[in-house]
Amino acid sequence: MTHDHSSSGIGASATAKLSVTHVSKGFSSVNGQVVKAIGDANLSIAEGEFAAFIGPSGCGKSTLLYMIAGFERPTSGTVAMNGHSIDRPRPDRGIVFQEYVLFPWLTVEGNIRFGLDVQNRRDAVSDERVRHLISVVGLTGFENAYPHTLSGGMQQRVAIARALAYDPEVLLMDEPFGALDAQTKRRLINDFIRVWEESRKTVVFVTHSVEEALLLADKVYLFSARPSTIKQVFEVNLPRPRDITAPQFIELEKALLESLDEEVSKMMA
Numbered sequence: 001m002t003h004d005h006s007s008s009g010i011g012a013s014a015t016a017k018l019s020v021t022h023v024s025k026g027f028s029s030v031n032g033q034v035v036k037a038i039g040d041a042n043l044s045i046a047e048g049e050f051a052a053f054i055g056p057s058g059c060g061k062s063t064l065l066y067m068i069a070g071f072e073r074p075t076s077g078t079v080a081m082n083g084h085s086i087d088r089p090r091p092d093r094g095i096v097f098q099e100y101v102l103f104p105w106l107t108v109e110g111n112i113r114f115g116l117d118v119q120n121r122r123d124a125v126s127d128e129r130v131r132h133l134i135s136v137v138g139l140t141g142f143e144n145a146y147p148h149t150l151s152g153g154m155q156q157r158v159a160i161a162r163a164l165a166y167d168p169e170v171l172l173m174d175e176p177f178g179a180l181d182a183q184t185k186r187r188l189i190n191d192f193i194r195v196w197e198e199s200r201k202t203v204v205f206v207t208h209s210v211e212e213a214l215l216l217a218d219k220v221y222l223f224s225a226r227p228s229t230i231k232q233v234f235e236v237n238l239p240r241p242r243d244i245t246a247p248q249f250i251e252l253e254k255a256l257l258e259s260l261d262e263e264v265s266k267m268m269a
């Protein structure tokens with residue numbers, strides 16, 4: 001099922017975990033011109049929802065994610081969590097980037113434990129939490145390994161466990177599997193679905209891949225060409241793990257691709 005979200009008035013909702021209301025964002029370029037990345041974005045993400053952002057390159061997906069993270073502020077409009085405007089990064093939002101940003105001088109366990117150590121949480125409960133996370137992301141046996149000895153897929157597993165370690169309310173992911181080869185990506189998607197199903201945290205996941213979005217998300221938010229709005233929301237009411245050959249999956253994939261292609265053409269015009 002899809003909804004047209006190009007009109008306004010759908011941002012605020014009493015039950016929203018995250019709400020984006022009439023948000024615009026412009027950047028000044030080196031020659032002094034303003035690039036309007038986001039025109040008027042409105043969306044509302046429910047508690048426990050797995051949301052994917054997709055859209056043409058440069059439409060402002062990462063920019064909106066960074067506003068939710070608190071790294072960027074909107075030019076106008078509001079981005080709120082639990083009804084409160086977001087004004088800075090906080091540990092209630094964990095983030096996983098595309099690049100493997102691990103601390104090279106810390107082991108796998110040290111990296112995962114990092115956020116807990118910063119909060120001085122070293123007790124039996126946090127020890128058990130770290131041990132459990134190492135196991136669910138499939139890194140048991142690699143606790144004492146250093147990042148440079150790990151493959152890209154393994155490093156992203158560490159980054160996911162690290163973001164989950166301090167139990168954030170929301171997990172923000174910026175193309176976390178984008179740099180991985182197709183096979184590693186597929187395995188990580190399947191494993192990540194299991195990890196997510198255990199906690200059912202609210203996730204916002206930026207991706208370029210229609211297939212990845214439809215394999216993972218409850219709702220796929222399609223951004224229009226710049227200055228962007230949320231053009232359409234695709235609801236994916238299919239049980240996980242999803243079958244990419246199922247007729248409903250293929251039907252959704254086709255509709256999403258067609259709508260995305262229209263926006264990509266506008267960006268290239």
Ligand SMILES: Nc1ncnc2c1ncn2[C@@H]1O[C@H](COP(=O)(O)OP(=O)(O)OP(=O)(O)O)[C@@H](O)[C@H]1O
Nearest residue numbers: 027028029035037056057058059060061062063064
């Ligand atoms: N800090 C910045 N300074 C100037 N311009 C910026 C800045 N951050 C983003 N932009 C511009 O804003 C627009 C949106 O960028 P953003 O990275 O959010 O897009 P995106 O949809 O995530 O792109 P992609 O899919 O290619 O990663 C782009 O034109 C980009 O060049």
